[in-house]
Amino acid sequence: MSKQELEVIGQDAACCPGLSAAPLDEVQAADLAKVFKALGDPVRLRLMSMIASRGEAGEVCVCELTPAFDLSQPTISHHLKLLRQAGLIDCERRGTWVYYWVLPGVLERLAAFLTTPHPARASA
Amino acid sequence: MSKQELEVIGQDAACCPGLSAAPLDEVQAADLAKVFKALGDPVRLRLMSMIASRGEAGEVCVCELTPAFDLSQPTISHHLKLLRQAGLIDCERRGTWVYYWVLPGVLERLAAFLTTPHPARASA
Numbered sequence: 001m002s003k004q005e006l007e008v009i010g011q012d013a014a015c016c017p018g019l020s021a022a023p024l025d026e027v028q029a030a031d032l033a034k035v036f037k038a039l040g041d042p043v044r045l046r047l048m049s050m051i052a053s054r055g056e057a058g059e060v061c062v063c064e065l066t067p068a069f070d071l072s073q074p075t076i077s078h079h080l081k082l083l084r085q086a087g088l089i090d091c092e093r094r095g096t097w098v099y100y101w102v103l104p105g106v107l108e109r110l111a112a113f114l115t116t117p118h119p120a121r122a123s124a
Numbered sequence: 125m126s127k128q129e130l131e132v133i134g135q136d137a138a139c140c141p142g143l144s145a146a147p148l149d150e151v152q153a154a155d156l157a158k159v160f161k162a163l164g165d166p167v168r169l170r171l172m173s174m175i176a177s178r179g180e181a182g183e184v185c186v187c188e189l190t191p192a193f194d195l196s197q198p199t200i201s202h203h204l205k206l207l208r209q210a211g212l213i214d215c216e217r218r219g220t221w222v223y224y225w226v227l228p229g230v231l232e233r234l235a236a237f238l239t240t241p242h243p244a245r246a247s248a
Contacts, residue, residue: 024169050147
């Protein structure tokens with residue numbers, strides 16, 4: 001998972017002023033739209049909730065995720081890849097299976113982006 | 125704007141347990157995915173930030189929104205319609221122009237959905 005992708009949801013607090021703070025520029029909007037688009041699909045949202053409900057210290061084997069859907073494992077893996085590319089989750093292969101977890105703080109940063117009325121540090 | 129659409133982001137607190145609380149069912153995921161999908165487009169995200177940055181008491185004339193984009197007014201209106209259908213904004217026509225505002229509390233409820241680890245009322 002690249003740092004660049006994580007930064008779109010404000011990991012370094014320099015990127016995003018908050019949705020209500022000021023109009024986003026085109027670059028900010030393009031980066032952030034990828035994150036929301038990743039969540040803008042019912043299957044990915046269910047996958048995300050299955051992974052997130054394990055807590056940030058928890059992880060889920062793909063072998064537990066796939067049976068919850070009437071979809072092939074390659075399709076599930078594709079959706080998981082899109083969540084990874086959006087910086088929402090990460091994974092590690094161990095033996096036969098791949099294990100997924102939510103990246104620390106990612107949901108909190110996304111929530112802060114939605115509700116922070118002013119730039120977190122710009123006026124400090 | 126229908127109440128049903130607002131409820132998908134938890135206006136009545138009965139709908140959504142929080143992304144990290146428990147795996148979403150298919151209906152919840154389908155409803156919520158519409159909201160995230162609405163935000164998952166750079167133009168709509170910029171429109172949303174332009175409207176939201178006026179504050180919840182503020183509003184924006186469509187005549188102020190359109191010039192910020194290299195897009196036709198019908199295209200902008202279509203994007204605004206999708207934001208409305210997702211329950212994020214509402215509007216009113218007055219004379220020549222349509223005025224848009226963010227629905228009260230909608231961003232806070234969306235943020236709470238992303239970060240609330242347990243059902244808000246289910247265990248009360």
